[in-house]
Amino acid sequence: MEARELSCWNDCATRNAIVDFVRDVTDQSGPDYIPPEERIAVFDNDGTLWCEYPLQVQLYYFLERFGDLLRRQPELAEVQPYKAIAERDMKTLITFDKQQIMNAVFMASGESTPEEYAVAVNSWFQTAVHPELKRSFYKVAYKPQNELLMFLSANGFKSFIVSGGGIEFMRVISQKVYGIPTHRVIGSTGNTKLVTDKEGPVVTRIAGLRDFNDKDEKVININYCIGKRPVLAFGNSDGDRAMLRYTKAGNGRSLTLLLHHDDGEREFAYDRDFKISTLSAALDNADADGTLVVSMKNDWNEVF
């Protein structure tokens, strides 16, 4: 695949930086050459590969299932953040940070096998529509990012999703939406139990967040799950800064990027005050960190 196929990217500094980086690290005779097995790229998901505003996609799914949950545990309606969810009180809901929300989501998980959960999520995706963007959740991924994933793949990179979102939720759509197989998705995980019946071991998802994959934890999980330091990292919030700096601190050439949601026309304009996915320190320190800021408004000629 040729660089010209990054057609949703304007001819701008960030696009040039991407194209130059890929050209240089794939040039076997050049000083920055990186062999294919070291071409590891990591992408945050919510707000980096697809829309996370005003709520992450997984939360819309949770809202949809929340009625069932309340019927089972009506007392939840008195406890935050469930109370805000029950009352569709978005003003209160967005005062919680992502870890608090993910904790609540995973605490409310009913018992199911991973297969049953995948069927339920998949079936929701068939018809669910983003209430603001008025389009299927299958179509809230950013087109320039899908081009970038394809461009990297064509140049021998392996791209991984490294997200604070639930690992099993993303895995339902990762192949279809991004062309990324389930084993290259790293995310927050819930607790599981294993019971062996006469057919063999049965894994069951149970209540509770096991690991919230954000900030330093993203770096630790990259080390555990990939076993190599990435050479390219793309994020959009302070939760991604550790992973971007970790990438940048490697030997040899690397590229780190931060998507800035500054396009209130075509998407949404938000950064510091969006508590569920704040962009503040990572933006203020982008220069010092060696991270390039991608302006959705100026750098992309198409969004969806």
Added chain:
Amino acid sequence: MEARELSCWNDCATRNAIVDFVRDVTDQSGPDYIPPEERIAVFDNDGTLWCEYPLQVQLYYFLERFGDLLRRQPELAEVQPYKAIAERDMKTLITFDKQQIMNAVFMASGESTPEEYAVAVNSWFQTAVHPELKRSFYKVAYKPQNELLMFLSANGFKSFIVSGGGIEFMRVISQKVYGIPTHRVIGSTGNTKLVTDKEGPVVTRIAGLRDFNDKDEKVININYCIGKRPVLAFGNSDGDRAMLRYTKAGNGRSLTLLLHHDDGEREFAYDRDFKISTLSAALDNADADGTLVVSMKNDWNEVF
């Protein structure tokens, strides 16, 4: 790659089962067709892909480093299983099971970055020789299994190592020895800490076993790391039985195999009494489990 390239396998029932399985699940018009993204194969490592007798490869590395460790912590020489290691008392050492040994190995881990550890292991591999087989540890992998890995890859399968061995140890050699990239290696993990200095986050390996990847834990980690149930699983000990049964309990066609070390001439003959990697219940229940037993002696015409 054609089935005839499984040339180290004799024309026997297990080879036929492998060839039939791969033919059937890749036949798009057949009833057993499995799409490429579902063609997940999992392999134990020690004793399945390479020799584990009389000690696992990682333990030979540990023995080599043990002198340094004793100089730092001489009191260890009085505590088992370190005492047995210090005295090269193999008779006592083999009375411990793999979890006890791995616990001891990980407890004795000096602090290092993953990169430093990989350099040290890699450098050991350059010259170390298996004391019984009198060959480089790079060459203790089984040739028929490497053929099988290549055969599966050529037929659209993704193979993963799912081993009780240390994940970082295996990752040093997985690409070179098996053609398996680091992110498709699942193993036992040690503790890490993360400290952010002015260059960014630094991951450091610290003392302690975080997760011993054996028995039920193999199934749980397959679910977390791969996110799909395998359709082929290959093991050689009771520690692999859960993963084999989990594979077999999936919907649709699957194949599970157990390597029996019954070849005292070309390798080693052991099963029930080898405490560090016992093969007993998995062998007794192979028929009931639907698992095929591969005889190293009868089914392989070459071993290394």
